[in-house]
Amino acid sequence: MAVESTGGLAANLQALNAPGTAARATSRGGMGALDQGDFLRLMLAQLQQQDPLEPVDNKDMLAQMAQFTALAGSTETNQTLADISAKLDALIAAQKSAQPTT
Structure with missing residues (x-):
């Protein structure tokens, strides 16, 4: 396109x-x-x-750009939180497997 x-x-x-x-x-x-x-x-x-x-109108164009920037930041934040969540899940799984069974 x-x-x-x-x-x-x-x-x-x-x-x-x-x-x-x-x-x-x-x-x-x-x-x-x-x-x-x-x-x-x-x-x-x-x-x-x-x-x-x-x-x-310049105000409309700037508003569109600000909205897109906010969306891009939100998307990046969501990806970072998903990465952190995956690492925490892996850490919890490793701790559970390392615990001695009684």
């Missing part, structure tokens, strides 16, 4: 709706699998297609 700056709106819509685009999104886990690169491509497409006489 390549969004081109020279192709115009019609070409960009065709690229976004091309056969296989949905299959790639589904194979990656659907909309939940979008990453920072996807966000940046969408933001770039939005900037390229906006009306220069009525641009997107």
Whole structure:
């Protein structure tokens, strides 16, 4: 899915709706699998297609960026907590196996 700056709106819509685009999104886990690169491509497409006489409000763009940053931080925190949980589970299992049986 390549969004081109020279192709115009019609070409960009065709690229976004091309056969296989949905299959790639589904194979990656659907909309939940979008990453920072996807966000940046969408933001770039939005900037390229906006009306220069009525641009997107800077406050709205900053709010979107702040939300995405918060989401990325939350995702990283969740991954770190999952890693800690797995290590604690392994530690508990090791302690249980090391206890003498009476």
